[in-house]
Amino acid sequence: MTSHDGHATFGQSILVWKHRKKKRSNIFYPTITSSNTSNRSERHRSRLIGPTYPGGSIVAPDQRDAIARLSRFIATPTLSKYRLFVWFKNPTLPDHQIVVIARDDDYFFGILHSKAHELWALRLGTSLEDRPRYTPSTTFETFPFPWPPGHEDQSDPKVQAIAEAARELVQLRDDWLAGNGPPELPLEKRTLTNLYNARPDWLDQAHTRLDAAVFHAYGWPHALTDDEILARLLALNLERAAGQGAVRTEAEAGGDEE
DSSP states (O other), rough: BBOOOSSOOOOOGEEEEOOOOSOOOSOOOOOOOOOOOOOOHHHHHHHHHHOOBTTBBOOOOOHHHHHOOSSEEEESSSSSSOOOEEEETTTTOOOEEEEEEEOOOOHHHHTTTTTTHHHHHHHSSEETTTEEEEEHHHHHHTOOOSSOOOOTTTSSSHHHHHHHHHHHHHHHHHHHHHTOOOSSSOGGGGOHHHHHHHOHHHHHHHHHHHHHHHHHHHHSSSSOOHHHHHHHHHHHHHHHHHHOOOOHHHHHTTTTTO
């Protein structure tokens, strides 16, 4: 299929969820709350998100099952100054301001946290004031991964290199959040936003190593400008779309329902 802006999508909606008003989809923002809660703000939130399901959950049973099978899953804020991805462990059920990706492998985390995906998300997403919004239908479903999701070989050295770089990034961040290393801040100020505001050398180097591993998986040189990265991603998007017979004109794409 093709998104409204003419970029092809590749059936990746099975991995990332949000709630849509017009039609049910396995793309949704998961949340859970009690249908008879006494908390006014939680009652209000449940009305805004949509109907509840048996047991008082706003998350449909099949959608809960998808993450229940995983020991952890990837999450990112809908609106954020920085496009940050983190691990959530079960039985955590995020609220409607969190986008959840039902994958538990470090390789996939690394691709999402790479410069390639960040640039694609910034270009194809929307924004609220000065905060970029992660819109899965345009930023995730259209993104051309090095291999189509589910077709990557976890024994491939390139996949393993991305996974290792992703694990290192997460470990370094977790160590800093726990109170270790520069920039020196009290524990209550050690948040990922403050860390990325400061962008210390060790963090920048960890991202550089991750990006190098991701670019190698694509078969790209490491010294690419932002525009060159986006041009290569677009070319790959269109190449795969053509292979699937998914290329349509923007006028044809505009007739699709949200």
